[in-house]
Amino acid sequence: MEYVASLLVLIGLYVILASSFNLIIGFGGLISIAHPIFFALGAYTVGVLSTQFGLHPVLSIVAGFVVAMLASFMLSLPSLRISGDYLLITSIGFQLGLLEIIKNLDFVGGASGLGGIPNVVQQHRSLVFAAVALGLAVAVVLGLRALVRGPYGRAIQAMRDDELAFVALGRNAMNIKITIFAVGSGLAGVAGGLYAYYYQYLTPDQFQILQSAMILTMVVVGGMGSVYGPVVGAVLLLLLPEAITFLNLPSSVMGPLQGLIFTSLVILFLFLRPQGLVPSSKRLSAGGGHE
Amino acid sequence: MLDFQTLLQIFWTGLANSTYAVLLAAAFALVLKVVKVWNFAQAGLMGIAYYTMYLAIQKLGWPGYAALVLGAAAAIVAALAMEVFGLQTFRRRHSPPLTFFIFTLVLSELVQYVLAMVAGTEPVSLAATIMSASYIVGGVVVSEWDLKAIAVTVVLMALLFVVMKRTRHGQYMIAAADNPHLSRLYGVNVRRVYALTFVLAAVLIAVAMYLFGTRASMVPNTPLEMMLFAVIAALLGGMGNVFGAAVAAVFLGLLRAFSILVIPSAWQSLILYALLFITILFFPQGVRVARRARKKPAANSAAAGA
Numbered sequence: 001m002e003y004v005a006s007l008l009v010l011i012g013l014y015v016i017l018a019s020s021f022n023l024i025i026g027f028g029g030l031i032s033i034a035h036p037i038f039f040a041l042g043a044y045t046v047g048v049l050s051t052q053f054g055l056h057p058v059l060s061i062v063a064g065f066v067v068a069m070l071a072s073f074m075l076s077l078p079s080l081r082i083s084g085d086y087l088l089i090t091s092i093g094f095q096l097g098l099l100e101i102i103k104n105l106d107f108v109g110g111a112s113g114l115g116g117i118p119n120v121v122q123q124h125r126s127l128v129f130a131a132v133a134l135g136l137a138v139a140v141v142l143g144l145r146a147l148v149r150g151p152y153g154r155a156i157q158a159m160r161d162d163e164l165a166f167v168a169l170g171r172n173a174m175n176i177k178i179t180i181f182a183v184g185s186g187l188a189g190v191a192g193g194l195y196a197y198y199y200q201y202l203t204p205d206q207f208q209i210l211q212s213a214m215i216l217t218m219v220v221v222g223g224m225g226s227v228y229g230p231v232v233g234a235v236l237l238l239l240l241p242e243a244i245t246f247l248n249l250p251s252s253v254m255g256p257l258q259g260l261i262f263t264s265l266v267i268l269f270l271f272l273r274p275q276g277l278v279p280s281s282k283r284l285s286a287g288g289g290h291e
Numbered sequence: 292m293l294d295f296q297t298l299l300q301i302f303w304t305g306l307a308n309s310t311y312a313v314l315l316a317a318a319f320a321l322v323l324k325v326v327k328v329w330n331f332a333q334a335g336l337m338g339i340a341y342y343t344m345y346l347a348i349q350k351l352g353w354p355g356y357a358a359l360v361l362g363a364a365a366a367i368v369a370a371l372a373m374e375v376f377g378l379q380t381f382r383r384r385h386s387p388p389l390t391f392f393i394f395t396l397v398l399s400e401l402v403q404y405v406l407a408m409v410a411g412t413e414p415v416s417l418a419a420t421i422m423s424a425s426y427i428v429g430g431v432v433v434s435e436w437d438l439k440a441i442a443v444t445v446v447l448m449a450l451l452f453v454v455m456k457r458t459r460h461g462q463y464m465i466a467a468a469d470n471p472h473l474s475r476l477y478g479v480n481v482r483r484v485y486a487l488t489f490v491l492a493a494v495l496i497a498v499a500m501y502l503f504g505t506r507a508s509m510v511p512n513t514p515l516e517m518m519l520f521a522v523i524a525a526l527l528g529g530m531g532n533v534f535g536a537a538v539a540a541v542f543l544g545l546l547r548a549f550s551i552l553v554i555p556s557a558w559q560s561l562i563l564y565a566l567l568f569i570t571i572l573f574f575p576q577g578v579r580v581a582r583r584a585r586k587k588p589a590a591n592s593a594a595a596g597a
Contacts (some may be wrong), residue, residue: 029387031388031389035445079572084328086575088329088392089329089522089526089567089571090568090571092515092519093564093567093568096516096564097561097567100560100561100564101561104557119520157371209512209515211399213400216393216397224389252412255410256405256408259403259404259407260401260404263397263401267397267401270381270394271380274390
């Protein structure tokens, strides 16, 4: 039961991560690989606030959201000013650079990690966390569904599909890009906060490029630009590694093997089923996304 | 402590260490210019070339030049396979740029994981010792490696210049870079031009990794960071300006070398990312002011001293 509950926590967290990343890359058409760093920022914000200031869990998770969102401006403002292409390159640098900073800062534990995050749930710990994580995941998915099906969502997709026409209609594409990037990143920060409270221990290594590959795989396999695609992708890709843990391989092989599975899945899907398992709605599905 | 001798030493070592960065930046800029793809798979090609040479030298006991040929061959095969089976398919399908980005980047990661599984994550080096014979010239330590690396880089960049500016194939490359559709109408085989570009890039990458490997050691995820350096140089040099990228790589290499004087070593690795941000913020189109004036010097310095 404990095992199932902890798996459910992970599923909830990754559904939030994959869905928020899908908002950025699938709906917004903004290519970034820095999603794990916002996850990390949320987690570290919670870690520092709860260990050093003893802040209330809800407040510190909100702080995690705000910090991740503010950090997203640091990435989106300079790079989106020029063109979408630059975002990817800056995001690689942002991801690696911030992790490097975290490794060198003493008050967040440095390379050895930040421990001692208080346990905020005493009874039925995993079950409570699973309920919170899944509840939040459902809220995020439904919220995003409402967002992209509403007028603002139509504006987002219009901007993605033909930015020139969109601007010609007098709309501000820059505002939309920065907003969805901030919202997506903030949601990753929330997932990070939850992660910190559940595992009570953080190291910079947990937020490496493997995480980027994993979240990207969930979105590509599930279906970019569809609301439920990343949910399917997240569930599937969390259950898959659980299956190979039964093979009892040494951890030095396990890590790379997982990475190998994720990356080859992405490549296979790019070739064979670019629209993902759950294609986005008909209007957009031509050519597996957008032109 | 900060006497002239020290500064000169830092300059020389920084210059020598920027040689492989120059080759990598040129390779990246070349593909970007002609094929119009941000070739993030370059890190994968670097890994393949490096570990092939490692296998040949350390496990099979081949001499250096034979290993280099084998490494270059492996990089060429990998690059062509990626172009033929990957990029051509996506071009035919008119896939969105997103697909190209994800494909090249994920390919690099895939190679990284394969290498980690096959070769482990211990640092490996190509040479038995990274020390090489050195002389003292005017109070500055000059090693044989420095001289060899600089000579090789200068010769390769000069060759690249000649190929691009003086041969038929080079003209095709520039034509295809300028307007692939029009060049096709004029009878240029654009596909072959792209393939040639990848072959040239693969050779540059293999030589760069050979130089790097006889000086330092690396683990499977080193190429990603090294590639970032090449990307910054390509951005700074101006999109699609191959020799501008090479000059930018020298400049960045020297900047990094001299930063040792002012920045503590724990924060050294951050310089690269700071530079990336400065570049994106202030020089998104490359260094424009100097560009027109630099076009000739860039070519000359590539031919005369990089």
